[in-house]
Amino acid sequence: MRIYGLKNCDSCRKAKKALPEAELVDVREVGVSDELLARAHAQFGDALLNTRSTTWRNLDDVDRALPPLALLKAHPAVMKRPFIEAGDQLFIGWNKGIEQEVQALL
Incomplete structure (x- = not known):
């Protein structure tokens, strides 16, 4: 299990x-593979972008106009966090419901 975030x-x-066995992958240092990003975008669409983040607010109009996958590759901190890969399932965000779903997979 991997937690992608900061x-x-x-x-x-x-x-x-809550998931001590999970590996935390810092997206600023390591990034996310193109394949995993494409899979996440196919599942979550634009919800994968955190448009309330400081990173998003600091982007210029040119960067904001980039296609989502290109934007995430250029500015990985704009991804909604945490982004969790648990086997073949993906989750974004963290709340009690997501925690229960992920814990059920363990």
């Missing part, structure tokens, strides 16, 4: 604490 993100830290 090591200083509160939601990612909560997910890692």
Whole structure:
């Protein structure tokens, strides 16, 4: 199981604490594979973008106009976090419902 996010993100830290066996992958340092990003975008669409983040607010209009996958490759911190890969299932965000779903897979 992998948690894709930022090591200083509160939601990612909560997910890692609840899922101690999961590997936390810092997307700024390591990134996310093109294949996994494409799969996530196919499942979640534009919900994969965190348009309320500081990163998004600091983007110029040219970057905001990029296709979502190109934008995520150029600015991985704009991805909604945490992004969790658990086997063949994907999850975005962190709340009690998602925590229960992920825990049920363990």
